[in-house]
Amino acid sequence: MAQPHAVEVLLRPAVELHTVAVCTGAAILCLVAPWSLALNPLLGLGSALAFLTFGAIRLRDAWAILRYRRNIRRLPRYVMTSRDVPVSQQRLFVGRGFRWEQRHTHRLMQTYRPEFRRYVEPTAIYRAARRLEERLEFAPFPVSTLARALAWDSPLNPARPLPPVGGLPRLHGIEPHEVDVTLPLGERVGHTLVLGTTRVGKTRLAELFITQDIRRKVRGEHEVVIVFDPKGDADLLKRMYVEAKRAGREGEFYVFHLGWPDISARYNAVGRFGRISEVATRIAGQLSGEGNSAAFREFAWRFVNIIARALVELGQRPDYLLIQRHVINIDALFIEYAQHYFAKNEPKAWEVIVQLEAKLNDKNIPRNMIGREKRVVALEQYLSQVRIYDPVLDGLRSAVRYDRTYFDKIVASLLPLLEKLTTGKIAQLLAPNYSDLSDPRPIFDWMQVIRKRAVVYVGLDALSDAEVAAAVGNSMFSDLVSVAGHIYKFGIDDGLPGAAAGAKIPINVHADEFNELMGDEFIPMVNKGGGAGVQVTAYTQTLSDIEARIGNRAKAGQVVGNFNNLFMLRVRETATAELLTRQLPKVEVYATALMSGATDSSDPQGNTAFTSNTQDRISSNSVPLIEPAHVVALPKGQCFALIEGGNLWKVRMPLPAPDPDEAMPKDLQELAGYMRQHYVEAGDWWENQGIPDLQDKALPEDLLDDFKQMAAAEEAET
Known part of the structure; x- marks a missing residue:
């Protein structure tokens, strides 16, 4: 029977079918020939109904056994279009499944016992069909049709092949009664970590979550959706645009893609800040702080901060190009700021400075000022004679007083980072020209995105240049952390008419391969960002990826410890699987044992030669709820x-x-096509494959012309 007992055994023959057959025969007999059972027609009808009722009960029990045995080998197909994905204002839909309990561990342990092997392993017909299919792969036409017939994916095929998902179907088949699995939206603010090796469904899960986030409306307003995609997944980009259009949000959809600057939106990572020191923190925070590098990072922070303060005082918005220009030549900024300061405070100071400059020659210039412009030397001499206190001017003055060679050395670690962010067309994206009204590419910042409830796709083109991708991703994360801090203190509408103090909305941040983008700034985002409404969903392969990126086991544990929700797909690293299994309790599973024995009688005169006994024993063992091996074997x-x-x-x-892609604009279709052709698996994306060859005819002709022009321009510069 299928009812639960102390020891549940569902891997067995469906013996209830024998009872069903007997009840069916008895019911027919009672209806057709009640006289054979000494019944009148009315009693025969009643007896037939009784037999059919009992047979139906036994048929239900038999069906439970047969369905369980079928699910152990093959799960029913579960397909859903994006339009059918349920969107709730209270819960996040994940899929179909069941809550794992002690009975599921018990059932799973039974599947490994040798007496149940014939119910778990593929049938002899299935194995013969696969062998025959392999042999007929290169057979001529009349015979090859047999191979196609054997590979026919239909319930009518008795040797139907299994879906190409690998793993053990039994891990899910042990529970035939599935329900919709959902996560309360209130739990998402505790952040979510998705772990899984390459090509096991992380992106599909991301699409499922992102689809709901884009279409969800809470109290009549949409939510903010920000997606970081280092590799460049065309299907993910397409899904985001299609869902944004379906939700009527295509006007709020931004695509930022380093590989396609001509159609990408523009973004200034250091253009918006609450405190001026944040500019230096976002830039210098990406430099190494280990060992001797810590001192150089502090020097870099100081000089970037000096430059940023001077630019703000001059009424200029900081960006990477301006900062790089003034790091290379800080003399020009010193002179420009001095002109600005003296014009407001001491208009006659320039007369003295010009006189000092006229008296300078190679002999009377101080050694530490050799190589500087004469006007810079004159400014330094003038400031040393008068008492002027201006923190920005003093900072610039201290910078130019360094020996030029020494100054170049202490900012040497900063220049490579700025080069990564300001080379080629990327400079147009990260240092946009706000005054160029003829440029149709939009400019966005995170506060603007949040206030507009926008949808943002960030493609970092890590395949072409992993270094630049990591630098830009870190800058964006750092900027987002700063915005989250501002929202936490003042709300999103701070400074606007009718602003509600402390107003917050859900900010859904999806970070694929987040270990390659994160730095120290990611820790406060997951640690304290929830107070600003930031809900991070991070996707990566293993725990080692996080530790390798941060370079510190304690910090890696600090990051992982801030994720309250964990989705563990198939992983290949045991330590990663143990992140889940070590948090689970042990349970008792039961096993039966048949024991029999015989005892000879020692009395030759007795009537009994021997005695025998047979016993059924039930024993229990304590086992983990699931093992790391089960996580490794997930389909x-x-x-x-x-x-x-x-x-x-x-x-x-x-x-x-x-x-289909028809719902996308032409430029996004071209971008999606390119991304599909050059997409690589997560395990290989950081290997720099370079820009595709210009003769790649898979690209549209207009894009090929752009590539040729870029190549010609680079050759001319060389």
């Missing part, structure tokens, strides 16, 4: 989810039904 598109305070769920995500 694609399935995961273990530790949500809502440590509740373990086994989930499978719906397979996507593809949508």
